[in-house]
Structures are given as structure tokens and as C-alpha cells.
Amino acid sequence: MASKGKDPALYTLTAGSIAGAIEAAITYPTEFVKTQLQLQDGSKSAMTRKGVPAPRGPIDILITTVRTQGVGAIYTGLSAMIIGNTAKAGVRFFAFDQFKDLLKDSEGKTTGVRSVLAGLGAGMTEAVLVVTPSETIKTKLIHDGNSANPQYRGLVHGVKSIVKAEGLGGIYRGVVPVMARQGANSAVRFGVYSSLNDFLKSRMAPDSKMPATYTFGIGAVAGIVTVYTTMPLDVVKTKMQGLNARQLYSGVFDCFWKVFKNEGVLSFWNGATPRLARLSMSGGIVFSIYESVMTVLRQLDDSGPIRS
Template identity: 60%
Template sequence: MTEKKKDKVLHSLIAGLVAGGVEATITYPTEYVKTQLQLDGTSGTKRFKGPIDCAVKTVQEKGIPGLYKGLSALVIGTAAKAGVRFLTYDQLKVLLQDENGNVSGPRSMLAGLGAGMVEAITVVTPTETIKTKIIHDQTRAKPQYNGLVHGVTKIIANEGLGGIYRGLFPVMMRQGANQAVRFSTYSTLKQEFQKYSGPPGQPLPALVTFGIGAIAGTVTVYATMPLDVIKTKMQGLKAKELYRNSFHCGWKILKEEGLLAFWKGATPRLSRLLFSGGIIFTVYEQVMTGLRKIEELKY
């Protein structure tokens, strides 16, 4: 019994790692554009008119590889955070399920909140900070970072370990909110579809899983976008000079840029999370199904 439980924990971790790596690689250009738009104007000069203009100018100036600057940091981080996220969520879900093995929407939201907080502390903050600084560095006349390893080395040398943990509070708030909204939306829709899809516990078709994941991603974007904007600003190269803390950052955004600035970069983030939600849940479910079948062959 104990061995079986360990296998299930390992399955969640493996499936999450694979799903996170696949999703990050496919959707990275939208993350790059979103981050550039959120940082645009921080130094006083506004360069981009919108997502398409940002993408076109980046390709014109740096070629298509320019849209993948900071990719390695995000792939490593996304794979790791997805592994931690699904592992934590699955374990919390077991603790919160009722006698029939079902998890209500509010309990799923609580499990998602816990998963988001854990991934923010262990993985997301350092990898997001590194990714943001590397992308922001590309706006300099003479970029200082020659890649992931060189960038991390210089950031730690100049700012200490705290330099890669910049913006921990807004990241925790964003990740907690992200996963609370995403998992509760996904699990609620999944349970509704499973009522009409056949025997209990029967896996949903991949296309249905993708659609439910995409809906969950869309809801997540608009519900948590202000936290994402504050997080990005707090991780920029000049954050220490401009903002005392996350609340001061939020106040300055509202006062200087207006309320709609909290949804800046929503379009590229939506395009990412729309597909991200579909991709990550579909890959996760497929890998878990495959791992269960392999496990069954052992007995």
C-alpha cells in the first residue's frame, strides 16, 4: 500500500515536469512579448504600440531567436514549478476530498492556493526574476547578460541571493491566485463533463481536456492580471530604485499609468495561458494515463 502511494506521488511529479517543459517551449514567445510590454516605459521611453508591434520589432532587430531570449530559464522553471504544483495539488486534494473521493470547488480552490504558494517559494520567484531581468537586459544599448548562466552569475555577484528572489510577495500572491482560480475552474468543469462521459473515473478525451484547460487559463488571466503586472515591475532592473514594496508599486502604476495599466500585456498572456492551460492539463493527463498503465503491468 505504501509503495503504491509513493508511485502515485512520483507519477504526479514526472507528469508535471513533462507537461511544464512542453508548455513553456511552445508558448514562450508570448511570454517574452508580455514581459516586454509590461516593462515598456519603465525607463521613460515607450517603444511598443502593442503585442504585434513588439513581436515585429524584436524579430527585425534580433531575428526570430530574439523572441526566445530567457527561454532556458523559463523552461527549467516551468517544468520544475509544474512538477511541484501538480505534486502539491494532488497531495492536498487527497486530504480535502470527501468520502466519495470528490473535491468541491471551494476545496479545489484551497488546494490550488496551497500549490501556488509552494511553487512560488521553491521555484517560481527565482526563475521568474532571472527570466525578467534577462528580457529587460535586452532593452539596453549594450546588454550585460550573455545567457542564462552568465546572467545568473552576474545577478548574484551584484545583488546577492536576494537578487534572484526579488518580488517574492507578489509572486506568491500571483501564483496562489493563479492556481486557486485555474484548478478550481478546471476541476469543476472536469467533474461536470465526467457526469456525462461514461463510468466514474473514466479519462476524458484529449480534446475535451484541452478545451477545459483553455477555459481555465482564460479565467485565470483576467482574474489575476494585476498581480502579474506588479510582479513583473518588481522584478525589473530598476525595481529597487523605483518601488519601496509591492503596494507602493501598485499605487505608482495606478497614479502614473491608470487603472487599465494593471491589464497591460493581457493579450499575449491570454494567448499563452489559453494554450498553456490546454497544453499543460492535456499533457499531464496523458502522461498520468500512460504511467498508470505501466504501473498496472507490474501487477
Template identity: 80%
Template structure:
């Protein structure tokens, strides 16, 4: 991989945060559906969620939720995810740049393997600093909304209630599977994206930016590959962040075993369809918006390449 100009930290943080906020707002209904599918209880082949209501699939979740609770219900937990996604995307791109810089070889180049390692480090960093608490709060808000008498009255009240009842550990539930998932997510996504991006750049005139349509396309491809390789970690993560997780699971291994025993191996890919829909769009949106914001920043405040 050719050496790349190192962007100032403020640039990567700003562009990443804007890209993350835009992506999460556009794709949130798919995240809501995925989380609902993963929160459903039951044995192999079962389709009953925690509140006892049967969902037949992703479309039924959307239709039933809108019909019974209104369209705003499919955006339950959105504020937590937007804030978290903006922060995590900023941290992700910033951390990736820092790890990639540390992993450059003697010629100032970053190989495909080194890009994967940089992505792994970036994913685990964002998981620890941002993703775990925001994902936990989002999951609990959605799960609480399934009950007959929801106890949380929004993001602030929900967060305050969770911390009061469980302490700070309550919003760090499932930190191990979250770090594993985010590390794998970023390793795969950045590895695939960087390789395809460099392949396209090698076919363009030197200094020519990659067209936005190409950036969206390779971001979407990276998203597809990411979904199917990391889905089991995402399912375990969601299970461990549910309202009753503390009583049901003794840890990540116990959770994975109970999911396998009670629901079958295919349940580890439960919610793959809506997550796939989200990550195809997510990969395209995030990388496209990020690159466009970086270009806009350079146009407004040019810097000298380092």
C-alpha cells in the first residue's frame, strides 16, 4: 500500500464524527429491527420476543411497531446511537490513522496485513471508549420499549436509571464481546476498503481523487464482508446487553453456549438481513461522507503534506 498523507487529528475526528452522525440517522430503522430480532426469546425456531409478541420477520417488526406505537417508535434509542456513532466514527478514523502510522514499514508504506492490524486496534479503541456504553443504553431502551409498562422516559432518564440500578458497570455490560466485534468489524472493513481503494487509485492518474460512486461501492462491499464474518459476535453482544442479561448469562462463553443450545447455530446470524442492509449503506455512506468532508476541509484550510 502506498504511503498516505497523515491527516491532522482534528481533521479525522471532525470528518469521522460527521460521517458517523449522518450514517446512523439514515440507517437507524435497520438497527432497530436487527436489535429486536436478536432480543427475541425462545427455543430453536421460536419467534417470540421478550414481551410475548410474535414477530414473523424484519418487515413484520416495522409494520407491527408503526401500527401499534407509531413511526417514532422505530427510532427508539436513536439519540444514544447517533451520539455514540458520531463519537465512535471520529475515534475510529483518528485511531486508525494513528495505528497505521505506527505500523508503516521502513519505506513509509502500509501493507494489507498492517491495515488489518490498524483496523483491529481502531475497533477495540472505539469499543472501549464509546461503543459499549452507547450500544448498551440503546439496546436497553429498545428492550424496555417491548414491555407493557416501559420504565425509561428517554435517553437521559434511561441512562440515569441504568446507572442508579446497576452502577457504571450497567452501561459497560458486554464490553468483551463489543471489543471483539468492533475489533473484527474494523479489521475486516478497513482491510477490505484499503485494499480496494488502493487498487482503484493505482488505475487513476496520480493525485486524482477516487470518485464518490467508487468510494460508496467499495465501502458497501466492505460492509457485506464485515456482516457475515462478525455476526455471531454481534448476536452475543446484544444478548449480553439486554435488560435481563445479568440474571441469564455468566459471561460471554456462557451466553454463546446458551444461544447455541437453546436456539441453534443459525441463531448466531439472527438479524443478519437488517444488519446487512445497514452495513451496505453504512460502509458506503461513512467512507463517502468522510472523504468528502476531508476534501472540503482541505479546500477551506489547505495543509502541507507530511
């Protein structure tokens, strides 16, 4: 995200959307496994749709799912994820750039706390506009796939069924924890990324280009830090977006309390391993592709950035 002038909104939206779509397609199996782990009720007697004990770890889930439902099952909900991630990443980078521009200091820089605040604003924006509905649909599709008699026949049918049964509010289930998670996610990720990016650039020759391996590396580090600081919010978000959430939880705090009371404090980090795998890759993939697309767009614009 480094150019001498302010990039037009179309550039950040395009680069962010492309990066989000590619990242979702590559990392989705880890998202599927993470969601499965978080949807488990924590009881030792939990059973799968096939009547066998529910798998208890990431590898066990992958093997059991492929063996009982086929390879395609680990991509259940992928279409919702790609659509959501494409829009989410576009909105995220666009919103971050707008907030960053508003929060620049007297020297025109956005560092430290200002970068964190810009990231927080970007996360809250993407949560309301994109993430909540796409995450709710993805989670319900995966949860439905575990039932003895799945009722959704794909993305379109699933959305129609959810809206018919619960109204538009049905696809905005868990909006509060999603906003909290996305705000924290973006604040931590952009804050860490911007700090490391500025640190490395300060030690490079003026006007030199950041190597792709550096961009991938600091993006991965940002993803790792994000996982462990925001995991409880992610668990509660998933629980509240399950098929039977309305019957189980009266609200966010009720969900927090019941998970803590029934499953223990460590359950707030259920799915941390696959989420770590995804976000460490995701951070590197998204930031690398974003920077690469932005470079191409700037090069194609021979007369300088087109102001939008």
C-alpha cells in the first residue's frame, strides 16, 4: 500500500477484490475445518450425521469428512466464501485507505495508533456491509451438511431458505460478534503489517521496491498475531451463526457464558490451528497479491492515477 500519491478508489477496490477471491479459493479447506471444530458442542458423546463419534482434531475432521462425504464436502460453502471474501477484501482495503487518509498526521503519515484505528474502522465497515451475511450463510451451509437430512441444495437455495424461515435478519445473525471480530482483526492485522512495513522500508534505499518475499512474510506475521488475539470472538461468532443458535443463545453475552460454562475457557480457542494456518497464509497471499495488482494498475496508467 505504498505509492507516492493517493491511489484512486477503483484501484484499491479492484486489487482488494482480486486478492480476496484468490485467497478464499486457496485456503478454504482450513476455514471448513475451523468452522466444524467450532460448531461441535464439546460433549464426548457428540455424533456425526453418519452416527459415528464426531472427529476431535483438524486432521481427523479432514479424513472423516472425505471418507464419509467425499472430497467435495470440504468445499461446502465455498461459493459463499469466495463471493463474501471478494467483496470483503475490496471493502477492507478501500475503507482502510479512506480512514488512513483521514487520520494522517501533520506530515502526511499514518503510523502506530493511527494505523490501528484505520484498521478498526475498516473492519467494522466490512463486518456490516459484507462479512456478517456471507459468514452466516457459509456457517449454516456447513452446519447443514452435518445433519442427517441436509435441507440446503447449494448457495442460492440455502439463502432463499434462510430468508424464508428467518427473514433478512437470518443472514445477519451474530452481527455484534462479527463486528467485534472484524474490527479487532483489521486493527491488529493492519497495525502489525503497517508497523513492520514501515520498519523494513526505513532500512531500505529510497524509492526501492519491497521484495515480494518480505511482503508475504510480514503479512503472514500479521495473520499469526491476529489469530490468537481474536479467537474467542471468532468462536462466539460461529456459535451464534449455527442452525440452532436462536434456540441455544439469547444474545452475545449469553453465548459467551454458556460456552465458558459448558465447554471451558480453552474452547474459545477451538479451531485456532486451522485458523492459524489460514490467516498466516491469508495474510501473505492477500497483501502480496494486493501489492502486485496495485503495481500493475499503476504501470498501466501511463498518465498517472485516474482520480475517482
